[in-house]
Amino acid sequence: MSTRARSSARQNQISECPRFKPDYINIPKQLYNSPLQNSQELFREALRKDYEFIADLESIKFWRPVTHLSDEATEAEWQQFLLDVSKRSRVPWTKPFQILLDNFENKDIIHLIVTADAEHLNDEVNEGLGVVERWRSKRAKAELPAVNELTSIVDHPLSEEEKIPLSNKFLRSLISHELDDTCTAADVALLFRATNYESDPAIIRFYAAVKSRPPPEGTKDSYHGFWDRNINDIIAAILPDGKMQRNSNRDTATKGLRPDYAFLLNRFCLFRGEEKAPNSTGNPKAELAEKLHWVYDPAPYVLGALIAVFSSVGIYLTTTLAGYHAIGTNVALAAILRPRSDKTQAVVYDIARADLRLRKARTLHLRRLINLAGILQTLPDIVRNHDAEFEILERFCSSQDNSTIEIVSHAVIKTYKDSKRVEHLQNIYALIQDRNVPNTDRPLHTEGSRIILKPRGISRVPKTQRELLGAVACVLETLAVSHSFYPTFHRDIRWPNVMARLDDDNRWFLIDWEDASNSPTLAQPHFARKTHCPTIFVDGHGAEVDIWGVGELILRCEGLDVSSELKGLGKWMQEAPAPSAQEALNKVKEYQSTLP
Known part of the structure; x- marks a missing residue:
């Protein structure tokens, strides 16, 4: 078995993903029916220079990935495929190589993934998972810091044991000498450290976030993947019990009731964001405050995100809420401060800014999110218990007609199967309003089988x-x-x-x-x-x-x-x-x- 010659550029493209490496291998006809051990030895020898740990293993398992990618797949397509593979690494998602040999007879090139037996990689897995656990324990705050302390907290350096372990090969791949996107070894060292092992899939999302460029331009939807890699995927890796929601409803009656992006912890929206398309006239920073209805006492702030795709971006927090606002690739971490009274809006307080077009800026930004997550994980224990936010609940009505209820911002959205239910409610609320009946909710908007009521309680x-x-x-x-x-x-x-x-x-x-x-x-x-x-x-x-x-x-x-x-x-x-x-x-x- 010999490695098929490829250009060095192509080989670099396919080897940028930690641990999982697709390689192009010629399978000679005479090896189709040879013992699996022979194939293992040849494959081991071909890769031992790049993957030193392979040479020391007693056994190797081969897996054939199910992919639509052709030999001419682009670098971006390979990166996305490898990221998908890493997310499924713990799942038996196809059959072992030796069982599939008879299916390969008509193929000149086979894409292979090689993984070691689990017992040989315990140290590596523990190293990758351990660093995330250290973030959770060492970055957690017993008390919420003051707003004016947040800038120094998010820029606090990581200790060596808190940095993400990457092999030297992948550390080198993050260094860039491009004039418009320079990233030095010192920049990479803000977040990563060298390890003798190939990098664990548990932390591959951090590598992918730093490595991947943003789209050159486009709609708000085209930026979602970039924003998720640089914000949601990072927060979710550190706080796996959280739940992400994105507001896809463009209805003018309801879009102002939900943030574009929400990260829920213990059913509370403690991190939120707003998004804007290119050439939009909206102000994402203003909307971050406008859509917030304060329900987070006694916490002094919560965290959130504001995303806009025009020319500058930011992340914003509140003093009981936090978030970010974004325009294009310029991001600002911020605090959303509790309104001073019921008649005033929350105030968005910038903490730190970064231009995520640049690799070194993405590295610094990820370190800030790691530090920010330590504050975020403290908030659920402080916020007073109340009904879940942005959660759709099915409810059985006494009329034997099911409905759904969603609590959003300052209102409640009820949707019925029969629009006659809404007509009945409109008539009842008309009588209530005509007589100035106190201590009841009021309709804000009705349409078809849906009614929006306020206040939320x-x-x-x-x-x-x-x-x-x-x-x-x-x-x-x-x-x-x-x-x-x-x-x-x-x-x-x-x-x-x-x-x-x-x-x-x-x-x-x-x-x-x-x-x-x-x-x-x-x-x-x-x-x-x-x-x-x-x-x-x-x-x-x-x-x-x-x-x-x-x-x-x-x-x-x-x-x-x-x-x-x-x-x-x-x-x-x-x-x-x-x-x-x-x-x-x-x-x-x-x-x-x-x-x-």
Whole structure:
């Protein structure tokens, strides 16, 4: 078996990926049926100069990659293929070489991948995975640093043991002497260090991010791969429990409710970004602040990303949020500071900038992200628990019509299978708005089977009796008005439909008016008998079903030791004849006045 001659340029193209090397091998006819060991020895000898560790192995496994690439594949196509291979390296994705020999008879060239047995590479694997673990442990912060300290933190150098291990061959491949993109050995040493092993797939994404150039120009979509390599892939490698989302919805009604890029940790969007196409008139830095609705107390900031593809880019953080904003390849790491009041927007504070056209700048940028991830992993333990952000939930409606709910920014998007549900809600909310019913949500936009409602709240139960009475009073204030002239009955008052306000812990509001009705009312046989008034199951019910539900809020406040006196108030609301909402509200206020 002999290595087929290729130009040195071509050989360089195919050997730039750590550990996994495609090579072009002539398989002579007489070797088709030779023992596998013979092929192993010949292959080992052909590669021992470039891959010293191969010569010391007892056995080698050959794999034939499934690829559409031809012999004329470009360097970019090979790099992407090799990256895909590395991501699947732990999965048996094709059959061993020896089993496939009979399929090769009509092929002059075979693309091969060679990997060592796992036991021979434990040290190498541990070295690659170990450096990521060191980042997580040594870069983690017990407390969030002040905003004015972030610049020095993200530019903090890595110790030798925290640098990414690469073979000398791949370290040399990162050095560039091009006049417009110089990258010296000292630049590479900011992030990488030499190792005797071939580089582990666990850290290959860092090599690929530094090595790969950005697209020369193009649409926002054409930049997504570049941005993912230099931002999301790095953050995700360090924080594998996170989840990335990209906003592909170009609907004008909803695109302003989601960031273009979101990285969720523990269901919170603690790192976000904005993207802009070339020649766009939008301001990604401004949108990073505009789309943010602060729900991250008591954290002083969160992290995020703002991506724009026009002439300069930046990454932005908040003092409870962080992110980046980008224009073309100019990136700025930043902090998104908590708004000073409910009437003001967040402030975007730049931390560091880089032009990612340049290889040495990409190296420095990746080191900054490693340092930034240490702050990012601390935030989930600080942010107060609230409903998941940008998560689509399926919900069973009492009318036996499923819907989906997505919490975005300051609003909630509900989508139904039947547009008649939205028409019904529009009519109910029109009555609510005409009568100035307090403590309820409002429609922001409707279209077909979708409705957008605001404000967004926090789904939780009260933690004290004072909070419980405050929540019950808010609901009764709503019912006192909605039950007045030409009454509207909510009919589904339960804790999942009572939200705490984000901007005021002492205020609560009523949501989910899907089953609301005016007189005459019809029985609702699909409601649960354990959680609803008995008269809801017969025609002609009225205000008593809502008052009964308020009483149930008191009796079913989970986790709270409700006093017997307060339980008596709840039971009184469920007696017949039921009190009016105003009468019940007066009783609650009387009870509130007796609390210390």
